[in-house]
Amino acid sequence: xxxxxxxxxxxxxxxxxxxxxxxxxxxxxxxxxxxxxxxxxxxxxxxxxxxxxxxxxxxxxxxxxxxxxxxxxxxxxxxxxxxxxxxxxxxxxxxxxxxxxxxxxxxxxxxxxxxxxxxxxxxxxxxxxxxxxxxxxxxxxxxxxxxxxxxxxxxxxxxxxxxxxxxxxxxxxxxxxxxxxxxxxxxxxxxxxxxxxxxxxxxxxxxxxxxxxxxxxxxxxxxxxxxxxxxxxxxxxxxxxxxxxxxxxxxxxxxxxxxxxxxxxxxxxxxxxxxxxxxxxxxxxxxxxxxxxxxxxxxxxxxxxxxxxxxxxxxxxxxxxxxxxxxxxxxxxxxx
Amino acid sequence: xxxxxxxxxxxxxxxxxxxxxxxxxxxxxxxxxxxxxxxxxxxxxxxxxxxxxxxxxxxxxxxxxxxxxxxxxxxxxxxxxxxxxxxxxxxxxxxxxxxxxxxxxxxxxxxxxxxxxxxxxxxxxxxxxxxxxxxxxxxxxxxxxxxxxxxxxxxxxxxxxxxxxxxxxxxxxxxxxxxxxxxxxxxxxxxxxxxxxxxxxxxxxx
Amino acid sequence: xxxxxxxxxxxxxxxxxxxxxxxxxxxxxxxxxxxxxxxxxxxxxxxxxxxxxxxxxxxxxxxxxxxxxxxxxxxxxxxxxxxxxxxxxxxxxxxxxxxxxxxxxxxxxxxxxxxxxxxxxxxxxxxxxxxxxxxxxxxxxxxxxxxxxxxxxxxxxxxxxxxxxxxxxxxxxxxxxxxxxxxxxxxxxxxxxxxxxxxxxxxxxxxxxxxxxxxxxxxxxxxxxxxxxxxxxxxxxxxxxxxxxxxxxxxxxxxxxxxxxxxxxxxxxxxxxxxxxxxxxxxxxxxxxxxxxxxxxxxxxxxxxxxxxxxxxxxxxxxxxxxxxxxxxxxxxxxxxxxxxxxxxxxxxxxxxxxxxxxxxxxxxxxxxxxxxxxxxxxxxxxxxxxxxxxxxxxx
Numbered sequence: 001x002x003x004x005x006x007x008x009x010x011x012x013x014x015x016x017x018x019x020x021x022x023x024x025x026x027x028x029x030x031x032x033x034x035x036x037x038x039x040x041x042x043x044x045x046x047x048x049x050x051x052x053x054x055x056x057x058x059x060x061x062x063x064x065x066x067x068x069x070x071x072x073x074x075x076x077x078x079x080x081x082x083x084x085x086x087x088x089x090x091x092x093x094x095x096x097x098x099x100x101x102x103x104x105x106x107x108x109x110x111x112x113x114x115x116x117x118x119x120x121x122x123x124x125x126x127x128x129x130x131x132x133x134x135x136x137x138x139x140x141x142x143x144x145x146x147x148x149x150x151x152x153x154x155x156x157x158x159x160x161x162x163x164x165x166x167x168x169x170x171x172x173x174x175x176x177x178x179x180x181x182x183x184x185x186x187x188x189x190x191x192x193x194x195x196x197x198x199x200x201x202x203x204x205x206x207x208x209x210x211x212x213x214x215x216x217x218x219x220x221x222x223x224x225x226x227x228x229x230x231x232x233x234x235x236x237x238x239x240x241x242x243x244x245x246x247x248x249x250x251x252x253x254x255x256x257x258x259x260x261x262x263x264x265x266x267x268x269x270x271x272x273x274x275x276x277x278x279x280x281x282x283x284x285x286x287x288x289x290x291x292x293x294x295x296x297x298x299x300x301x302x303x304x305x306x307x308x309x310x311x312x313x314x315x316x317x318x319x320x321x322x323x324x325x326x327x328x329x330x331x332x333x334x335x336x
Numbered sequence: 337x338x339x340x341x342x343x344x345x346x347x348x349x350x351x352x353x354x355x356x357x358x359x360x361x362x363x364x365x366x367x368x369x370x371x372x373x374x375x376x377x378x379x380x381x382x383x384x385x386x387x388x389x390x391x392x393x394x395x396x397x398x399x400x401x402x403x404x405x406x407x408x409x410x411x412x413x414x415x416x417x418x419x420x421x422x423x424x425x426x427x428x429x430x431x432x433x434x435x436x437x438x439x440x441x442x443x444x445x446x447x448x449x450x451x452x453x454x455x456x457x458x459x460x461x462x463x464x465x466x467x468x469x470x471x472x473x474x475x476x477x478x479x480x481x482x483x484x485x486x487x488x489x490x491x492x493x494x495x496x497x498x499x500x501x502x503x504x505x506x507x508x509x510x511x512x513x514x515x516x517x518x519x520x521x522x523x524x525x526x527x528x529x530x531x532x533x534x535x536x537x538x539x540x541x542x
Numbered sequence: 543x544x545x546x547x548x549x550x551x552x553x554x555x556x557x558x559x560x561x562x563x564x565x566x567x568x569x570x571x572x573x574x575x576x577x578x579x580x581x582x583x584x585x586x587x588x589x590x591x592x593x594x595x596x597x598x599x600x601x602x603x604x605x606x607x608x609x610x611x612x613x614x615x616x617x618x619x620x621x622x623x624x625x626x627x628x629x630x631x632x633x634x635x636x637x638x639x640x641x642x643x644x645x646x647x648x649x650x651x652x653x654x655x656x657x658x659x660x661x662x663x664x665x666x667x668x669x670x671x672x673x674x675x676x677x678x679x680x681x682x683x684x685x686x687x688x689x690x691x692x693x694x695x696x697x698x699x700x701x702x703x704x705x706x707x708x709x710x711x712x713x714x715x716x717x718x719x720x721x722x723x724x725x726x727x728x729x730x731x732x733x734x735x736x737x738x739x740x741x742x743x744x745x746x747x748x749x750x751x752x753x754x755x756x757x758x759x760x761x762x763x764x765x766x767x768x769x770x771x772x773x774x775x776x777x778x779x780x781x782x783x784x785x786x787x788x789x790x791x792x793x794x795x796x797x798x799x800x801x802x803x804x805x806x807x808x809x810x811x812x813x814x815x816x817x818x819x820x821x822x823x824x825x826x827x828x829x830x831x832x833x834x835x836x837x838x839x840x841x842x843x844x845x846x847x848x849x850x851x852x853x854x855x856x857x858x859x860x861x862x863x864x865x866x867x868x869x870x871x872x873x874x875x876x877x878x879x880x881x882x883x884x885x886x887x888x889x890x891x892x893x894x895x896x897x898x899x900x901x902x903x904x905x906x907x908x909x910x911x912x913x914x915x916x917x918x919x920x921x922x923x924x925x926x927x928x929x930x931x932x933x934x935x936x937x938x
Contacts, residue, residue, distance in 0.1 A: 046688035143569055147591075147919070215682050216767055219920070300761075302768050303682030305920045306591060370644045370871035398787040399874070400900040404887055413612040416889040427885070429872060429900070433784055433798050436805025440872060440885075461787035464908040472608075487601035487937060496609055503613060 019112050023101055027094070030251045031244035032063040034291055038247075039063075041292065042299045070243075073236035080141030081233065089139065090234065090241035092132030097245045099125040100252035105180040107265050107279030108272065118179035119171055122256055123164050126211065129249070130156040133213075136242075137230035148229025151219045151306055158313040159210035159217075165321035166203040169328040170260040173197070179256075183264035192263035196331075199324045201261040203317050208253040209294060210309070212246060216301040217309060254290035255283065262286050358439050362388050372440060374427075379443045379452050382426075386441060386458045389430055395439060398459035399429035401466060403473045403497075407447065411502040424450045424475060430459070445475065454480040472497035569593070571922070573602050579676075579926075580933025584910070586922065593922055596914040598907060603937040611897040616642050616716055616864055619897070624710040626901055627935040630669035630878045632661045632701070632711045637875040638897075639714040640808045641886040645869045646716065646860075652810075653854040654718035657736065659809045660744070660847050661701065661713065662875075663840040667751060668697045669878035670833045670840075673930045674758055677830060680927040681771050686758050693754040696747040704740050716864050718857030735856060741848050748841045755837050763831075772826035776913055776925035779824060786912070787905035790880025792929055795832045796824030802876035809875075814846045826928035833930070865892055879903050879935055899938055903931035 036051070039062065043050030055061025077086055103118040105111040115121050130153065137149015170193050171177055174185035186192055194201045210217040219229075231242055258264060263286075265279030304312065349355075355373045359366035362385040364377035377385045389395040404425045408418050424445045431438035445452050454477035455462035466477045467486040474495040477483060485492065494501055566589040573581040581602035586593040607626065611619050619638065626634045636658055643650060650658075675690035698708040705711035705720075713719050762768055778788070780796040793800060801818040803811040819835035821828030866888045874883030880902025887896040906929050914922055 042684075046685050047692055048688060143567060147569075218682065299685050301683060301765065302678055302771060304767055305771060305918065307918070308770055370869050372870070372872045374870070396781075396784045397789075398785060398905075399881065399883065400787070400885075400898065400905075402885070402898045404896045404898075412609070413893060413895070414889070414891045416895055427898075429883075429885070433793070433800040436802070438872075438874070459787075460782070460785045460912070461905055461908055464904065485601075487604040489601075496606065501609075503609065506613065 023098055023112070026101065027098055027248045028067070028244060031247040032067065034247040034250055035063045035066075035243075036060065037288075037291070038295050038298075041295050045296075045299050067240065070240035071237050075237070076233075076235050078141050078233050082139040082141070085135050085139035086233075087238070089132045089136035090238045090245070092135065093129045094241045094245045094248075096125050096128035096132065097249045097252055099128075100249075100256070103179050104252070104255045104259060104283075105183055105264055106283055107276050108180075108184075110265075110276070110279065111180050114178060114180050116181075117177045119167055119177045119182070119260070122179070123160075123167070126163075126249075126253070127156075127160055129211075129245070130160075133230055136234065140230065140233040142233055145230050145232050148232070152213065152230055154306065155210060155213070155217060155219060155309055158310050159207045159317075162203050162313060162317035162321050163207035163211060165318065165325060166200040166207060167260050168321075168325045169193075169197045169200040172325070172328050172332055179259050179264075182260055183266060186263045187266050190268065192261060194261040197261055197324070197328070199320060200328075201257065203321050203324070204257055204261070205290070205293070206317065207313075208257065209297065210313070211253065212249055212294075214246075214250075214294060215298045215303050218303050219306050219309060250291050250294055251287060254287045254294070257290055258283060258286040354437055354439075358389070358393060361392055362441075364441070373438070374440045374442050377441060377443050379426075379445055382441075382443055383453045383455065383458060386428060386430065386455055389439065389441065390458055393439075394432045394434075395430040395437065397431045397433050398461035398465075399431050399438065401426070401428045401455065401462055401469060403427065403445075403469050403475060405473060405497065405499045407499050410499040412499065412506065422447045424473060426452055426469070426475065428455065428462075449476075450474065451476040451478060453478050456480055471495065474498065566594075569919070573599075579931055580936075582907075582933055582936070584914075584922070584926075586914075586919075588919060591918045591920075592916060593914060593919060594916055596911055596922065598910050600907075600933075600936050603933045605938065607899060607938045608897055611894055613893065615892040616866065616894075619893070620714055621710070621712050623899075624712055625934060626899065626938055627669075627877060627879055627882070627903070627932050628709055629672050629932050630665040631707070631709045632705070632713060633665040633669075633875070633877045634882065635712070635714045636662055637808055637873045637882055638884045638886075639716065640875075641871050641873040641884045642716055642866055644871050644873065645866045645886065645888055646864070647867075648717050648858050648860065650718050651855045651858055652852045654856050654858075655810050656847055656851045657719050657856070658714070659811070660844055660851075661705070661711070662809065663844050663847075664697050664701060664744075666840045666878045667837050668694055668701075669930075670837045671697070671751075673830075673833055674755075674762075674837075677927045677930075678762055678768065680923050681768060683762070683765070683768065686761055689754060689758055689761070693751050696750060700740070700744055700747055703737055703743075715857055715860075717860040718855070720857070741851070745845065745848055748844055752838065752841050755834065759834055763834075769827065771920075771924055772830060772928070774823070775826045775921050776917070776928060777823060777825045778909070778913060782912065783824070783909070786909045788880070788909055789905065790877065790902055791832045791836060792829055792880065792906055794819065795821035795828035797822060802874060802881060806874060806876070808873055811843075813850065814843050816843050826924055829928040829930070863892065865890060866894075874900065877902055879930060879932065880906055901935045901938055903929075903933075903935035904938075907931050907936060 040050045051059030051062035053059060054065045077083060100122055102112045103115055103122050105114075133152045133156065134149050137145045137152060140146070170182060173193055173196070174182040176182060176185065231239065234242060265283040266275065267282050270278060349368050351368050351371065351373055355366035355368055355375070358373065358375050362375060362377055363381065364375045364385065367374045367376065404427065406416070406420050406425060407422045408415055408420055410416075424447060425442055426445055427440050427442045429438065429440045443452070450473070452475065454466055456466070456479065463480070464486060466480055467483060469475050470477060470483050471485045471488050471492070472495055484490075488496070566587050569586045569588050570583065571586060572583040583599040583602070585597045585599060587595040607622055610622060614622065620635050623634050623638050624631045671690045671694040675687040675694070678686045701711060702708045705713040778792065778796045780793070780798045783793050783796050784798065797820060799818055799820045803809075804818065816839045819832045819839065821832050868889050870885070870887045872883055872885045874881050881900065882902050883900035885896075885898035885900070886894050889895040910926070913925060917925065
């Protein structure tokens with residue numbers, strides 16, 4: 001039986017179909033789980049209960065109900081909007097999120113495609129969402145959306161640089177840009193890279209929050225000022241795409257952080273063969289820990305103003321990241 | 337603290353000194369009515385009076401500016417009687433921010449085509465108050481930079497707070513408040529009536 | 543680096559042929575907007591992120607109270623007047639009733655005055671808690687909202703227990719406050735006093751409010767992001783504030799230690815020991831901080847009042863049909879939002895000849911065109927929120 005399955009999946013097309021199915025299912029599933037977690041966790045932090053009625057006492061069916069609700073809404077496109085751009089924007093954002101999952105190693109050998117420049121690919125693809133957001137803001141035909149889109153453009157471009165520079169430290173330590181290669185290097189070294197790359201980890205998490213436009217960096221959305229910023233005119237399933245994309249992106253960026261800094265699917269003391277089965281679970285646990293921290297920050301802090309945000313990125317994070325790279329490189333050369 | 341009608345007392349009212357000082361400084365007539373100082377000046381000296389109040393008397397805080405439409409013919413409410421002099425009484429209340437002294441300066445403006453100088457250069461707060469008085473009473477404030485409507489839409493006709501402006505819903509239906517209303521449930525006629533409470537007691541049908 | 547405002551305006555209005563031609567944009571904030579405290583509309587001309595000509599458009603909630611008061615009797619006007627500043631319902635009634643009582647020459651029993659004072663301070667706590675809730679929300683922090691509103695529920699429950707209404711108590715009557723009725727046919731005797739246990743529950747609730755306010759302070763006051771968003775933003779110099787008629791916590795935050803509770807005698811505040819919190823710079827942070835300290839002072843006053851409250855009747859003897867003798871008076875009070883006053887002109891009769899309502903928020907937001915000149919768009923929201931106004935108070 002097992003051999004039949006392995007033969008089946010060694011066929012290129014079958015395995016491709018299988019991988020597409022998994023990725024296609026993962027995004028809504030992950031999105032729903034994280035969305036639900038956000039609702040319940042924020043409720044706990046705010047002395048209330050959160051979703052309660054949908055699906056029994058825990059309210060677990062709330063997001064399923066929300067998904068169905070979004071799908072059956074009327075597809076409204078404002079008269080002044082630029083139709084093709086308006087329609088493509090959410091797709092672009094979702095696509096960049098999905099593509100990130102391709103290079104995340106879920107276990108030893110359990111990776112959709114092990115690119116030798118995995119890190120580079122991941123960071124490049126995640127920048128596509130910036131274009132999607134700009135398109136959304138501009139094409140909505142609405143001044144608030146335009147302002148939101150412009151703020152988003154400024155913010156996302158500003159924080160790309162710290163995001164990229166922060167991971168260079170890990171790449172130097174591992175000596176490879178392949179994601180699974182970095183995890184294997186951490187396994188070989190016997191410690192997760194965060195122990196030496198804590199600065200890089202911190203910068204990466206801050207930049208990731210900014211890339212996701214989450215509080216404290218949600219100026220582009222800034223609910224209390226711009227209604228919903230670039231998302232104002234989106235409703236129905238187009239809004240669902242953005243909504244899911246945000247949560248899935250939280251997952252993807254956290255997974256990248258776990259892979260590059262926290263040791264990926266590995267925990268010290270677990271033998272290799274067990275790792276093939278337990279690896280995905282370990283990765284998911286670590287990722288959800290980081291997602292929890294992101295949710296926690298969102299409900300605790302107010303938001304930065306645009307110029308404060310920019311000066312944080314350019315005047316603080318970038319120099320710090322460069323210093324981190326320099327120190328790491330020196331140590332690597334001296335100690336090897 | 338008790339409230340007391342003040343004019344005819346053997347001991348001087350505690351505000352008398354301030355009233356006399358203000359009246360002397362601006363050259364007007366002071367009146368103390370129920371713990372409120374009103375100083376009456378002529379319309380020509382309106383700006384000068386308030387400038388003196390602000391600079392010499394320390395009354396720097398601008399409280400409000402409004403008007404009262406005195407006329408015997410009213411569309412709304414009770415008439416004040418036939419002996420009232422038909423005019424607009426413009427009031428400006430100013431105060432200080434240390435000892436709690438407050439004075440209401442008042443002047444009379446003619447009823448047809450009322451007009452008076454604007455106080456915008458003396459107190460910045462007068463800007464919005466004058467806009468409101470203009471749209472509500474039709475008083476023209478000379479020298480005001482932007483006398484556009486504040487509350488009412490641009491297409492509004494008439495000046496609502498004038499006594500000649502009717503309350504349109506009252507034209508259609510008389511005020512039901514003059515009709516007997518039932519007492520509170522559980523409060524019977526015998527003992528509850530002794531206390532002066534409940535909606536029926538306060539209507540003039542009793 | 544702060545650009546000179548004139549330079550900004552010049553650059554945005556002139557078109558330079560060599561470099562970028564920037565046009566300014568007219569941004570309409572409101573009237574439907576999550577953070578304008580009601581239906582306020584701001585027409586702002588913005589250049590990029592900087593606004594330079596902000597004109598408020600008000601009147602969306604104008605209900606014509608001054609005209610309506612001319613056809614109503616005094617007790618009926620108390621129902622109207624509750625709804626001016628609906629966040630602190632009880633505090634609106636007190637100066638009006640005191641004005642009517644002044645003209646009638648009625649002396650209000652001591653117990654009634656103490657009850658009025660306790661309820662007014664509770665209204666102040668309620669209003670400031672709404673500010674604590676909504677202001678961080680405008681800056682993006684969603685959690686203090688829930689903590690503050692949970693505490694406010696305690697206060698509103700107490701208010702409902704004694705007056706029957708959470709937001710619009712309508713508890714004052716000419717000559718005092720309204721005594722409670724007994725309920726059910728078995729209690730034919732009318733209970734002429736506060737509900738049993740009200741004072742003890744109030745004391746309890748005040749302790750809990752103090753704890754919660756400290757919690758909110760910790761959550762908010764140490765937060766660097768919040769400090770960066772509010773310190774140095776929207777500075778209001780005291781001379782400008784006074785000239786525009788800004789009053790209440792906004793004025794005190796600018797450094798003017800003036801509180802009407804200390805100088806006016808509409809309620810017996812002179813019997814109690816309390817401080818008047820004053821700010822230093824007049825920025826948004828000071829306006830937040832002054833209101834926080836005021837909640838603590840109000841708790842202090844209420845606790846002293848509960849200790850000292852005398853027994854006695856709740857209402858003076860008044861005739862059934864109340865006609866106020868002719869006269870004019872102006873009574874002003876320290877409302878949570880600022881100075882609220884009523885100029886009452888009576889010509890005999892059951893209703894006033896003219897009632898001029900001086901509402902605090904009207905003067906407080908007349909300063910918006912001045913204070914929003916040349917500020918960034920996110921700061922517009924921060925500054926507006928810190929002025930703490932309510933549209934019912936602005937528009938009457």
